[in-house]
Amino acid sequence: MAKRRKVSKPFKYNPVSVKDLLVEMKDISELMVDLAYSSILFKNKEIAEDVTELESRMDELNYRIRITAMLAARSVEDAERISAVLQFASASEKISNAAGDLSNIILRDMKIHPIVYEAFEDAEEQIEKYEVSPKSKLSRMTLKKAGLGSKIGTYIIAVKRKDSIKYNPSKGFVIKDGDILIARGSNTGLEILKSICSGIKTKW
Amino acid sequence: MADILTQMKNNSELMVALSYTALLYNNKYIAEEVMELEEIVDKLNYEMGKKILQKASNVSNPEALLSLIHITEATEAIADAASEIADIVTRGIDAHPIFKEAMKETDQIIARVKICSDSIIIDKTFQEIKLQSKTGIYIFLIKRDKDYIYSPKKNFTVNEGDILYGIGMESGIEKLHELANCKLQT
Numbered sequence: 007m008a009k010r011r012k013v014s015k016p017f018k019y020n021p022v023s024v025k026d027l028l029v030e031m032k033d034i035s036e037l038m039v040d041l042a043y044s045s046i047l048f049k050n051k052e053i054a055e056d057v058t059e060l061e062s063r064m065d066e067l068n069y070r071i072r073i074t075a076m077l078a079a080r081s082v083e084d085a086e087r088i089s090a091v092l093q094f095a096s097a098s099e100k101i102s103n104a105a106g107d108l109s110n111i112i113l114r115d116m117k118i119h120p121i122v123y124e125a126f127e128d129a130e131e132q133i134e135k136y137e138v139s140p141k142s143k144l145s146r147m148t149l150k151k152a153g154l155g156s157k158i159g160t161y162i163i164a165v166k167r168k169d170s171i172k173y174n175p176s177k178g179f180v181i182k183d184g185d186i187l188i189a190r191g192s193n194t195g196l197e198i199l200k201s202i203c204s205g206i207k208t209k210w
Numbered sequence: 211m212a213d214i215l216t217q218m219k220n221n222s223e224l225m226v227a228l229s230y231t232a233l234l235y236n237n238k239y240i241a242e243e244v245m246e247l248e249e250i251v252d253k254l255n256y257e258m259g260k261k262i263l264q265k266a267s268n269v270s271n272p273e274a275l276l277s278l279i280h281i282t283e284a285t286e287a288i289a290d291a292a293s294e295i296a297d298i299v300t301r302g303i304d305a306h307p308i309f310k311e312a313m314k315e316t317d318q319i320i321a322r323v324k325i326c327s328d329s330i331i332i333d334k335t336f337q338e339i340k341l342q343s344k345t346g347i348y349i350f351l352i353k354r355d356k357d358y359i360y361s362p363k364k365n366f367t368v369n370e371g372d373i374l375y376g377i378g379m380e381s382g383i384e385k386l387h388e389l390a391n392c393k394l395q396t
Contacts, residue, residue: 024308025308025311025312028308028309028312029312032230032312032313036226039223039226039288042284046281086303087303089303090298090303090309091308091309093294093295093297093298094233094295094298094309096294097291097292097294097295098291098295100287100288100290100291100294101226101287101288101291101292103287104283104284104285104287104288104291105284107280107283107284107287108280108281108284110280111277111280111281116276116277116280117273117274117276117277118277119274119275119277119278121211121212121215121278122215122277122278122281124212125211125212125213125214125215125216125219126216126219128212128213128216129216129219129220130220130223130224130360130361131219131220131223153346155348155377155378156346156347156348156377156378156379156382157342157346157348158348159348159350159361159377192350192360192361193361194361194363195361
C-alpha cells in the first residue's frame with residue numbers, strides 16, 4: 007500500500023490547553039514506539055498501519071501546539087518558557103517519526119534479519135499478547151482495580167476485542183473475557199500476567 | 211551484534227522514561243543521567259554501524275541487513291529525542307509548570323530515590339522489606355555507581371548510595387522516600 011502521509015487537512019483553530027496537547031503528544035509517541043516494535047515482533051501489518059495513522063495525528067498536534075504557543079507569548083520570560091514547550095513537542099515528534107520508520111519495515115515487506123529477533127528477545131522491555139480466559143479474575147475488572155502497572159510492572163498498551171483494537175485504554179476500561187491484551191513489561195512480569203490471564207493465578 | 215542492538219534498545223527506552231521524569235521534577239541529576247546514556251548509545255551506534263558494514267562485505271545479499279540499519283537508526287533517533295527533552299532541564303529554563311501538570315496526568319509516575327546513610331532498608335533484600343506491598347511501587351531499575359541493574363529480583367540486597375527507580379502512585383513514592391531516609395534531590 008502506498009504510504010499516506012502529510013496530507014494537510016484544512017485546519018480550524020480552536021483553543022485547546024497546551025497541557026492537554028502535551029499529555030496527548032507524550033502518550034501517543036510512547037504508544038507508537040510500543041506498537042512499532044510489536045508490529046515487527048508479530049509481523050502485523052494492521053498494527054503497522056495504525057502507527058502511520060497515529061503519525062499523522064502527531065503532525066496535527068504539533069501544528070496546534072505551535073500555533074497555541076505563538077499566541078501565548080507576551081514577554082521574553084514567556085517566550086523562554088514556551089521555547090521549552092516547543093522543544094518538547096519537536097522531540098516527541100522525532101520519537102513518533104522513529105516509530106513510523108520502524109513500522110515501515112513491515113509495511114514495505116522488508117525481510118527482517120534474524121539478529122533483530124535475537125536482540126529483541128534479550129531486551130529488558132518485552133511485548134506479549136495474551137487472551138483473557140473466562141476463568142481469569144481479570145474478566146469484568148477495571149484496569150484501575152487490576153493495578154497491573156504498580157503491582158507486577160506490566161502495562162496494557164492495547165486491547166483487541168473482536169475486530170477492533172483499543173489503544174492506551176484508560177483506568178476505567180473494563181476487561182472482558184475473550185479480550186486479547188497486548189502488554190509491555192519485563193519477562194518476569196509478563197509471565198505473571200500470562201498466568202493471571204489464563205486464570206491459574208488469582209492473586210497478585 | 212544482537213547484544214549491541216539489545217543494549218541500544220534498552221538504553222533508548224530508559225532514556226525516554228528518565229527524560230520525562232527529569233522534566234516532571236525539574237531534576238538536573240536525572241537529566242545528566244540521560245546525557246551519560248546518550249554518549250553510551252552514540253558509541254553503540256558507531257559499533258553497530260561498523261559491524262553491519264563488515265557483515266555486508268561477507269554476504270551475497272546485503273539487502274537482508276537493511277532492517278538492521280533501520281532499527282539501529284530508529285533507536286538512535288529515539289535516544290537523541292530523549293536527550294533533547296532532558297536538555298530542557300539541563301539548560302536551566304525554569305521548566306514550565308505546565309510540564310509538571312502534564313506529566314502528572316499520565317498514569318505512570320516515576321520516582322527516583324537515593325538510599326542514604328541510616329536508611330532502615332540498607333543491607334536488606336526486597337523480599338525482607340516487602341517494598342512492593344508496602345509502597346505499591348514497582349522498582350524497575352537500580353543505579354549502583356556506574357552500573358544499571360534492570361528488574362532487580364526479590365533477593366536483591368539494597369546498598370547505601372543505590373539509586374532506585376520505581377513506578378507507582380504519589381503516596382507510595384512519599385513512603386519510599388521515608389524508607390530511603392533521603393530528601394528529594396532538587
